[in-house]
Amino acid sequence: MRRSRVLALNILLLAGVLVLQEPVRRNALVLLRLPFTLTAGTLRVLMTLPRLPSLSQENERLRAELVQRELETAQLRESLRRAQEDHALLEAVPGPHGVTAAVIGRSLIPTQQTIWLDRGSRHGLTLDSVIVEANGVIGRVLELHPASCFVLLLTDPESRIAGLVERSRETGLLVGRGRGLCELIYLDDSADIEEGDRVVTAGLGGPFPKGLLLGTVVRVFRNQATGAAWASVRPAARPGRLEHVLCLSPSP
Amino acid sequence: MSLPLTVAFALGLAAHVLLANAFPSPWWVPDLSLVVLVIVVARVPDRWLSLSWLAGVFKMTWAVRFPGQILVSTLFVGWVVQALSRRLDTTDPRTEWLIVGLASLCLTLGALWVEELWTVPLMGLAVVHVSLTVLAVPLARQVLRAL
Numbered sequence: 194m195r196r197s198r199v200l201a202l203n204i205l206l207l208a209g210v211l212v213l214q215e216p217v218r219r220n221a222l223v224l225l226r227l228p229f230t231l232t233a234g235t236l237r238v239l240m241t242l243p244r245l246p247s248l249s250q251e252n253e254r255l256r257a258e259l260v261q262r263e264l265e266t267a268q269l270r271e272s273l274r275r276a277q278e279d280h281a282l283l284e285a286v287p288g289p290h291g292v293t294a295a296v297i298g299r300s301l302i303p304t305q306q307t308i309w310l311d312r313g314s315r316h317g318l319t320l321d322s323v324i325v326e327a328n329g330v331i332g333r334v335l336e337l338h339p340a341s342c343f344v345l346l347l348t349d350p351e352s353r354i355a356g357l358v359e360r361s362r363e364t365g366l367l368v369g370r371g372r373g374l375c376e377l378i379y380l381d382d383s384a385d386i387e388e389g390d391r392v393v394t395a396g397l398g399g400p401f402p403k404g405l406l407l408g409t410v411v412r413v414f415r416n417q418a419t420g421a422a423w424a425s426v427r428p429a430a431r432p433g434r435l436e437h438v439l440c441l442s443p444s445p
Numbered sequence: 446m447s448l449p450l451t452v453a454f455a456l457g458l459a460a461h462v463l464l465a466n467a468f469p470s471p472w473w474v475p476d477l478s479l480v481v482l483v484i485v486v487a488r489v490p491d492r493w494l495s496l497s498w499l500a501g502v503f504k505m506t507w508a509v510r511f512p513g514q515i516l517v518s519t520l521f522v523g524w525v526v527q528a529l530s531r532r533l534d535t536t537d538p539r540t541e542w543l544i545v546g547l548a549s550l551c552l553t554l555g556a557l558w559v560e561e562l563w564t565v566p567l568m569g570l571a572v573v574h575v576s577l578t579v580l581a582v583p584l585a586r587q588v589l590r591a592l
Contacts, residue, residue: 301461301478301507302515303471303574304556309507335509343509350560351510371562372570373470433469 275437281327282439291441292316294324297341299433304371306349308332308432312440313340321400323441329406329429330354330394331438346432347375347407356407356426357395361385364395367407367426375408380422382415392426402441449592450485454496457481457585458503472570475577476549478504480585482519483526483545487535490527497523511559518555522548542582549578 241248279293294316298309312318314337322334324344332352336343345352352369356377363384365377377392390410396403408426415422461477468474482500486493501519505512526544529535535544553571557563 298462298507299465300471301465301474301504302556303474303553303570304560304562305509306471307507307509345509350562370564371560371567372472431469
């Protein structure tokens with residue numbers, strides 16, 4: 194009776210060990226290794242003690258080096274991000290390439306939606322040079338200086354750009370309204386335009402080449418009495434979040 | 446003019462530029478140039494002309510339209526503040542709030558009028574702009590006190 198109980202216990206233990214062999218083995222190894230670990234650790238400490246002053250110096254040097262490397266990494270990451278942005282800008286525009294510029298200021302006057310760029314006539318810009326970013330058109334150069342320029346954003350009330358509904362080829366005039374949205378006006382009451390339509394530049398005169406993305410229609414208004422329609426358009430580019438832009442060279 | 450007032454004036458103009466760069470729309474940026482102009486002229490009314498010129502030219506450089514109107518309106522605000530300071534205590538917080546609020550309201554409505562931008566959304570944004578400008582007054586006073 195007693196033997197069978199011991200046997201059962203052994204079988205149970207064996208099964209337990211087999212099922213839990215990995216953690217059991219790991220813990221057993223830790224226990225087995227403990228005396229050796231303790232001895233080796235003590236020996237290492239004893240051997241390290243005479244080298245402590247030089248180790249401390251080396252530690253400081255390595256810390257300084259680590260900080261230096263971290264700074265370099267951060268700079269490289271920033272350079273990479275800038276390069277990717279520039280690349281995206283150049284990829285976004287199929288036609289003429291231009292110069293990239295950084296946004297160095299924004300308007301202080303609420304009713305005037307402008308940005309200030311760090312490129313000017315010295316860099317080949319002219320009045321009415323078209324300014325774009327990877328998402329779409331931002332505006333055009335309104336005021337030119339040798340090393341800087343003011344750009345009139347397409348949301349400014351004075352901005353007028355001939356627009357074209359990409360899907361239906363309806364044309365209208367995209368005007369700024371002094372806030373986040375623009376309006377596509379001079380549309381016919383029966384114009385084929387609906388929410389979600391993309392509006393691109395029509396290329397009808399003016400400085401803007403055809404086919405640059407202006408924005409997306411968010412709402413259409415139709416007035417049957419006057420036979421006119423207009424649409425609210427959300428600009429594709431986000432002027433408030435711009436850092437770098439592309440200034441297109443004027444067409445020859 | 447004392448150094449703290451000069452520093453406060455310069456800080457106000459610099460902060461206005463920094464905030465304009467940080468916010469997505471100029472409507473959300475309080476008119477700190479106006480706030481510091483009112484606060485400083487209220488304390489040194491004799492310097493209203495030079496201070497108004499500085500603030501006016503500063504704002505004018507950012508204007509692509511109506512720069513003259515912006516300069517003249519800023520000079521007018523400076524003149525009004527110095528004229529009021531001879532009759533009542535313009536350094537009183539409530540008076541400062543009132544002057545800044547009225548000046549900001551007049552300048553914003555004037556800008557909407559000359560630009561012919563009478564739409565409901567823009568009126569709402571104008572209210573936000575004026576409110577933010579008024580709310581910046583106690584902050585500017587605290588900065589001035591700290592200096």
